Amino acid sequence: MKKFRVLFSVLLSAAFLISACEGPMGPPGANGKDGADGKDANETCKLCHNNNVVQAKEVEFQISKHKYGEVAFEEAGTPGCAPCHLSEAFKYVCANNVPSTFTLNTTTGKYSNDFVATAMTAFGDLTCSTCHSSLHTNYESTDFMPLTTTAAVPMNMWKGTKTINLTQDNSFSNLCVKCHQPRPLTTSTTLSNGDVIDYNALASNPSTIFYDSSVGNATPNKVVPSYRFHVHYGTVGAIFAGQGGVQFSGTLAYENSAHTTAASCQDCHMTTLSGRAGGHTFSALGNFNGCNVAGCHSTAITSSSTTFWKNPRADIQALLNSLAAKINSVGGGTDILHSDPSTDTNLWAGLTTGNYDGYLNIYDPGTNPGGVWRNPAPAGTWTQAQKDTNSALPLFPSLNNAMMGSMINFQLCLREFSLGIHNYKYTKALLQNSLDALTAAGV
Ligand code: HEC
Ligand code: HEC
Ligand code: HEC
Ligand code: HEC
Numbered sequence: 001m002k003k004f005r006v007l008f009s010v011l012l013s014a015a016f017l018i019s020a021c022e023g024p025m026g027p028p029g030a031n032g033k034d035g036a037d038g039k040d041a042n043e044t045c046k047l048c049h050n051n052n053v054v055q056a057k058e059v060e061f062q063i064s065k066h067k068y069g070e071v072a073f074e075e076a077g078t079p080g081c082a083p084c085h086l087s088e089a090f091k092y093v094c095a096n097n098v099p100s101t102f103t104l105n106t107t108t109g110k111y112s113n114d115f116v117a118t119a120m121t122a123f124g125d126l127t128c129s130t131c132h133s134s135l136h137t138n139y140e141s142t143d144f145m146p147l148t149t150t151a152a153v154p155m156n157m158w159k160g161t162k163t164i165n166l167t168q169d170n171s172f173s174n175l176c177v178k179c180h181q182p183r184p185l186t187t188s189t190t191l192s193n194g195d196v197i198d199y200n201a202l203a204s205n206p207s208t209i210f211y212d213s214s215v216g217n218a219t220p221n222k223v224v225p226s227y228r229f230h231v232h233y234g235t236v237g238a239i240f241a242g243q244g245g246v247q248f249s250g251t252l253a254y255e256n257s258a259h260t261t262a263a264s265c266q267d268c269h270m271t272t273l274s275g276r277a278g279g280h281t282f283s284a285l286g287n288f289n290g291c292n293v294a295g296c297h298s299t300a301i302t303s304s305s306t307t308f309w310k311n312p313r314a315d316i317q318a319l320l321n322s323l324a325a326k327i328n329s330v331g332g333g334t335d336i337l338h339s340d341p342s343t344d345t346n347l348w349a350g351l352t353t354g355n356y357d358g359y360l361n362i363y364d365p366g367t368n369p370g371g372v373w374r375n376p377a378p379a380g381t382w383t384q385a386q387k388d389t390n391s392a393l394p395l396f397p398s399l400n401n402a403m404m405g406s407m408i409n410f411q412l413c414l415r416e417f418s419l420g421i422h423n424y425k426y427t428k429a430l431l432q433n434s435l436d437a438l439t440a441a442g443v
């Protein structure tokens with residue numbers, strides 16, 4: 001604690017020095033009364049710096065992927081990735097209200113994403129102060145609140161035209177969704193204008209050709225399929241809120257489960273610790289405490305419950321498997337979806353029978369050297385041997401809007417990870433209606 005006392009007196013003298021430079025001194029005033037004795041700085045610090053508060057949360061936080069995940073290190077200095085992966089950048093986009101829109105550059109005719117941080121702020125591991133913006137402001141326990149943001153979240157994937165606003169439990173879920181939202185899927189800036197792919201157009205014209213394989217890497221194709229042709233990883237926010245998918249019309253209506261308005265992220269992910277989950281681990285894996293608090297499920301839910309755990313998850317898993325099979329059938333005997341059984345490299349290993357990860361099995365010498373489909377857009381930087389390997393592979397098939405939209409829905413529903421627990425009704429409708437759209441399109 002001695003260290004803290006020294007630090008505090010340094011802070012006090014620094015404050016004095018700053019106020020000393022503030023301008024000409026006024027006339028001397030009358031002598032005031034001596035002030036009351038101040039609180040012992042050490043006591044103030046102990047409000048938080050003790051085993052039950054800061055230290056306890058720090059220990060839980062050690063097993064949170066926010067802490068041990070490696071992307072904050074890998075993407076340091078990258079303004080486009082930074083808003084969700086780097087602490088200073090997250091604080092920057094929140095404080096400056098950086099919009100989720102896209103802007104058209106009228107000179108180049110190309111769109112660019114406005115939801116980016118600056119080069120100077122693209123740094124910092126996710127820490128306590130990423131979410132708790134007022135730490136060390138008043139040195140009171142109230143410094144833990146407010147959180148960095150709880151404002152409604154305009155979705156970047158929809159260029160800000162749709163907003164997620166989860167108002168239950170002080171709107172804290174909006175903090176999570178600001179980062180746990182999908183990224184926009186855009187058209188190519190060489191073949192097209194880099195604008196966001198319009199999900200409504202995909203849903204309303206399912207049999208229109210989206211990608212013509214006989215044309216390949218040329219117009220009128222606006223996008224060329226590749227290994228990482230995807231909506232990114234943070235799909236939970238969109239699925240939870242029931243507004244992220246390509247909503248084909250089909251047998252099921254688009255509705256939300258009770259969780260969307262009644263439960264908050266912290267209810268299930270920050271509940272009383274159990275195993276390696278709960279509290280500031282932010283994990284829900286195997287921890288059912290959140291389901292069973294007062295006001296939620298009155299009949300206790302456990303890992304062996306059928307109605308509220310096993311059955312809905314089995315349903316969603318079966319639909320994911322059927323949709324994967326139908327999407328793969330486009331390849332005429334060779335899967336187009338990439339499969340990876342390793343739990344080290346595939347976050348969703350084991351969720352589907354085929355261990356899909358949502359990528360396409362297209363050749364790429366760096367990221368997918370074992371790819372079985374020819375890359376329609378080989379890079380100039382590839383070696384001749386890599387180009388030869390690629391041209392020996394079969395031509396990737398054409399895709400219509402039903403196929404493209406179903407692939408997006410497959411990624412969204414696989415990567416929300418909970419097999420429907422986040423929003424069972426919406427997940428089920430997206431998957432079932434994708435199957436219907438593919439059947440109607442003759443797949
Ligand atoms: C409102 C609760 C709270 C109070 C009161 C508080 N701290 Fe902190 N302090 C924190 C948190 C939270 C962290 C971040 C811990 C981490 O990153 O693991 C922190 C971190 C620190 C650090 C590590 C450096 C840093 O900034 O991350 C020092 C040093 C520190 N506090 C000193 C003090 C001193 C001295 C006092 C009393 C004058 C004090 N704190 C009062 C919550 C508090
Ligand atoms: C500043 C952005 C940000 C905020 C805010 C945020 N997260 Fe995260 N979260 C991430 C990132 C980025 C990762 C992955 C880190 C990595 O792998 O390096 C992650 C990982 C996770 C994981 C682990 C996922 C896995 O694959 O194991 C869970 C669970 C999680 N977050 C839940 C939450 C909850 C609940 C909240 C709100 C209380 C929240 N997050 C708030 C960015 C954020
Ligand atoms: C809109 C917020 C957002 C942006 C922007 C973003 N990410 Fe992420 N990213 C996330 C979240 C949230 C996760 C964790 C999702 C989970 O595990 O459920 C994640 C996960 C990842 C992972 C997987 C980490 C693992 O645990 O395996 C990688 C790799 C990654 N991001 C790289 C990037 C790169 C590179 C960029 C920039 C091109 C980027 N991200 C931009 C939100 C974002
Ligand atoms: C990803 C965002 C996030 C990070 C990172 C984070 N917290 Fe929190 N913290 C929250 C949220 C959200 C709550 C409110 C939870 C609830 O109400 O159930 C909270 C609550 C708390 C509380 C209880 C405050 C109160 O007034 O009830 C303390 C103490 C706390 N956090 C400390 C920490 C410390 C210490 C760290 C770093 C080791 C940390 N937090 C990191 C999001 C975060």
Ligand code: HEC
Binds near residue numbers: 264418
């Ligand atoms: C009704 C409870 C519940 C709510 C509410 C909830 N989750 Fe989850 N979440 C789960 C379950 C259950 C899992 C999967 C854990 C398992 O398989 O055991 C999960 C998984 C996740 C994962 C992947 C975790 C991993 O370990 O890979 C992330 C990220 C996540 N949730 C984020 C969120 C966010 C963000 C919110 C709020 C928008 C949220 N969750 C709301 C129950 C919930």
